[in-house]
Amino acid sequence: MKIIDISMGINNGMLVYPKNLRPNIKKSKSISKNKVNQSVISIESHTGTHIDSAYHALSDGWKISKVKIERFMGSAIVVDVTKAGAIISAEALSKFDIRPNDTVLLKTENSLYGYKKFRKDYASLSISGAEYLSSKKVNAVGIDYLSIEKYMGDISVHKKLLRNNILIYEGLILKGIKPDRYKFIGIPIDYDGDAAPARVFLIK
């Protein structure tokens, strides 16, 4: 059994989406004064690798704490859309064997660039792609950048996915990951919110 971590570590210097707060991790207690080291972690809910809940885009949407835990584990397919350009359409996705309850991880051209500096022209899912995944009744969709939706988009892609009860994983690291089927574990912290930092693993 091989376990691959496809989530990113959180640190104060990491890339965040424009207008989001940068993490602020600082020491709150120290061994010399308090017998122990402790920290305070301040992060925006959409920092690093995270899951969006419906409440992110829909005023009456479900929150992270309402998601059944069984949905955080299951079957994933990593699809190679690195040559599909910056807009991942239904057509690009139709080439893959996507099954009901799959967690579909989009390995796009973003994986060539990584998370060094923010790129406005990052690859994202189109509304046709969101409709296609909805029709396939997938469990979740994930992407190798900080948003599933194009920069300054109208949130319609988020709304389409979330209305159809599809979880959204953003901020995945898929560089070096072979397109294939895997067992998937993608676990957020538990609070009543619009999104939550998550740790995500593929198991082969």
Place this chain on the structure above:
Amino acid sequence: MKIIDISMGINNGMLVYPKNLRPNIKKSKSISKNKVNQSVISIESHTGTHIDSAYHALSDGWKISKVKIERFMGSAIVVDVTKAGAIISAEALSKFDIRPNDTVLLKTENSLYGYKKFRKDYASLSISGAEYLSSKKVNAVGIDYLSIEKYMGDISVHKKLLRNNILIYEGLILKGIKPDRYKFIGIPIDYDGDAAPARVFLIK
């Protein structure tokens, strides 16, 4: 397959260890103004269900980000020490079939009280108990309260466990959990720190 969540949700009113910061989760963006809801989460690293790293108690200790991910999954044994009183000793633990690489979850009398208000006389692991678990070469030890060590202790129990490379899970919810062997998944967020909030599951 049955998955049981033994971690607690994070909220602003939750119980925290004395002198620790209470969580501060607040809205940072709203659909009416920003098209989306977002939050800022500020928490002390030892909030709710969490893992301690060696750096919590040892200046030169390993941090959470250095723990091999394989150690967050494995075999757990929930041991019933609800009748063992407030100090869990080597003798109390010697009755159980504890094996190398086990994650040992101490179901103590704390599970009768829960996390409503802070109790200074919470059940905790003794130094003899920590020595016993070290001799058994366990992977991790977990407890059903906010610290593995007695209130105002000298941190010797933490140091013993962490020097022996044993992970410490604190803030587990074991009420209603049948003492037995389980598959275990206990996954922290990833940062270079002294402790991290974790989501912990038992699988049967």
